[in-house]
Amino acid sequence: MSELSDEAKLQIVGGFLKESPPGEINDVFNDVRVLLEDEALLENGVTSCFQEYNLEQFATVVPPGQQHQVILSKYGQLDGERFVDPRSGTSFVVDHIRHTASDAQPADSHGSSEPYRQALDTASIAYIEDHYPDGTATVYGGEQLVLAIVDNKYNPNNFWNGRWRSVWITQPGATEVTGSLKVNVHYYEDGNVQLTANKDITFSVTDSGDPQAFAKAVIKQIAKAESDFQVALSEKFAEMSESIFKALRRALPITRSKINWDSIATYKVGSEISSK
Template sequence: MDPAERIEAASKFLLQSPPGEINDVLNDVRNIISDDDSLQSGVLPALREYNITQFTTAEVPGHQHQSIVSSAARIPGAGEDEDGELSQDRYWDPRSRTSFRFDHLSLESSDPEPYEPDAESEPFRAALENASLQYLQAHYHDGVASVFPVAGSSTRFVIQIVANKYNPNNYWSGRWRSEYTIDTSTKTLEGRILVNVHYYEQGNVQLSTTHTVSLALPPAIAPSGGASAASKVLALVEAEEGKYQTSLNEAYAEMGEKTFKGLRRALPMTRSKLDWDRVLGYKLGAELTNSKGVFGQPS
């Protein structure tokens, strides 16, 4: 396998990393590449793709909160060299109106700069953000929410939520991601919920689900509605995520009671339970018969 093939294989492994375990995977693939310089430069695009799609969170420099690193947060054109390649990505946090450079290898943010949002869309975006943070506090132990305006539109907004739970001592990790695009002109809410769970104690079991959401917004919801309209949008999100959480709980229960039991045969081919006491009796009788034969005693 040549170096390029090794880089490609390493990149595929990284993109499939379970929640919170990408550093472990990266350390493992170092043995495949055997060249740290080539590894860092070769797998950087994969790391960038992973961080963006997995809603990696970043500390906002100079502030006491985190923001989501995603395609919606990326500042178009920032950090591109003459060939159009990304030498350093910049993202922005609408909550603090701050842009920052993000290192996809070290996961560190730096070089903060002021970033002014679109004046027309900002009032309703801020209202959606406040409603999202209230929802986050009520339903997530450790979560991060970011709300972005869609470039070139004053009526479209993106809400992103991510929550992670890592428990390596007990061999499990999990991640919840949800993303919703709100269009107040067409009165629609389109989104998706993605859940990834990994159990790896004496085995390797992963759950990966995607649930799509398509809802109609009430006619009264408009940017001019402010906090009241934003609360109604988050009420729809709350109801949808609650239903999906309930469906997951029901699926887990059914999995334990039916699915896993169906993987093994409850009875032998005779369709009757095995009488182990009788089996032991058969064995003992056979041993006694063999012993008589050995010592020449009459049966």
């Protein structure tokens, strides 16, 4: 890459970073560090890439002085580095490369929408505990109510990682809720296969003016929508396994003769004996 300009190098590196599979951005970062061979250029040039990646992928941090995680997203971004934690009513600064939070300060409340936000936040905590092994939910208030959900499953020892993301948007007093669900899984044992699936959903609820009842109704519909999406994915995988994937497999080895698997070990032992 020595013949490229610094701008071109950073553009290439940024492309790699922003396309990193779940849980693997640090591995990609270390790989491009070796390729670039310019530590100062890398440190100064990739911060924006990490920020974009963190917001798109719903990265999480623990705010200063808190025990819960907060999702980093455009819905909670106050400026380039400062984000809001609606649950604690504070804001904080994020180091996007190191995934750390600092400089906690009081944040403005969300006015008349705060009772709805708190009710939806409380209902989402119970929902996450029941449905997601390592999930995190953050509810933002204001003119809109936004519920963001993320759960990650990293299994590098078995060469796969995955991420679930969903976001649900409504307004206090409104009856329509719009949602977007995204799943990304990466398998990389002796290959490189990625699954990406997404779906947009809209449903209606009734708001009687009771924030707790409204939150309960919204979460009930979200649970059904996300469960239906997961079931549909499982059914599609089963269908593909019996059709597309099966068609990709060779019915016979290149010799056109079936392998006698029971005799494979014998063949190997015999060849070792004959070679001595």
